[in-house]
Amino acid sequence: MRLGGLTRYLAEIHTRQELSEAVAWAEAQNVPVMMVGSGSNIVWKDEGFPGLLLANKILQFDVFNEDEENCYITVGAGELWDGVVERTVQMGLTGIEALSLIPGTTGATPVQNVGAYGQELSQTLVTVEAYDRQLKTLVNVPAPDCAFAYRTSRFKTIDRGRFLITAITLHLLKGNPQPPFYESVQKYFYEQGTMDITPEVLRKAVIAIRTAKLPDPAIVANNGSFFANPIIDRGLANQLLADYPEMSHWPLSDGRVKVAAAWLVEQAGFKDYHDEETGMATWPKQALVFVNEKAQTTADLLKFKQKVVDAVQAKFGITLEQEPELLP
Secondary structure (H helix, E strand, O other), X not given: OOOOOOEEEEEEEOOXXXXXXXXXXXXXXXXXXXXXXXOOOEEEOOOOEEEEEEEEOOOOEEEEEOOOOEEEEEEEOOOEHHHHHHHHHHOOEEOOHHHOOOOOEHHHXXXXXXXXXXXXXXXXXXXXXXXXXXXXXXXXXXXXXXXOEOOEOOOOXXXXXXXXXXXXXXXXXXXXOOOOOOHHHHHHHHHHOOOOOOHHHHHHHHHHHHHHHOOOOOOOOEEEEOEOOOEEOHHHHHHXXXXXXXXXXXXXXXXXXXXXXXXXXXXXXXXOOEOOOOOEXXXXXXXXXXXXXXXXXXXXXXXXXXXHHHHHHHHHOOOOOEOOEEEO
């Protein structure tokens, strides 16, 4: 977002040894520690960070072919995520190709259980390797112990700040992705007349869809989707559908209903909205994306966010939850 304050100390981390030494130094200096990847899903507070910020640069890409169908890949947390997806697709592997073009590094993906176009990281993740600040050693956290849910995990909630992720291991399959495909992806295949769906074909479709509606964060200051799609109870969903039968929604297996946050934001009056007071705006092709046009502070961003949250709450009785982390 090109906003927020400064950090007091900064170190790039290339090895697990450097990580343990940096943490030990910070503890000796009695300053807090935080580790980030490329910062694509972070909103920095204006006050900055009074401790040691670690930029994760740990690289690794190890492949273990178990048999003709199953493949395990261990990826360093500092690897750019889209590069990892590209490499697996080139190997003819399926499992994460719908997560193409998501900005950021691999170590960030388990934190909020990234997902897009019908795939979630939790569907393929086997284990997370991390430096445990409580035990002061490297540990492996199996997927069932990660408390994965929609856009969240234990790394984001109950154990926030405890684990500094160094690598993840994924279980991918050799072969083609299987239908049904996500609605917008299926529509793209239909319009293109595509019948033979390989991992590479699905990756190209996702890239085309994302590029058409989402701005490049390297060019336009944004965090991608600013709100998670809210999950509401069936009763409220039925009430809203009675008034808004066109509301984008997806019934879940537990009886609740997921609602499209972008639709809510648009209906609340923020489609292609440019706010003179704060300098913030919504992206013309996707109202869920906030862009910084001329905001000067994170306070400006948060003021604009609150305008949107209040408007959606007043109109629909739904409270939107911010997706990018507000740090420190």
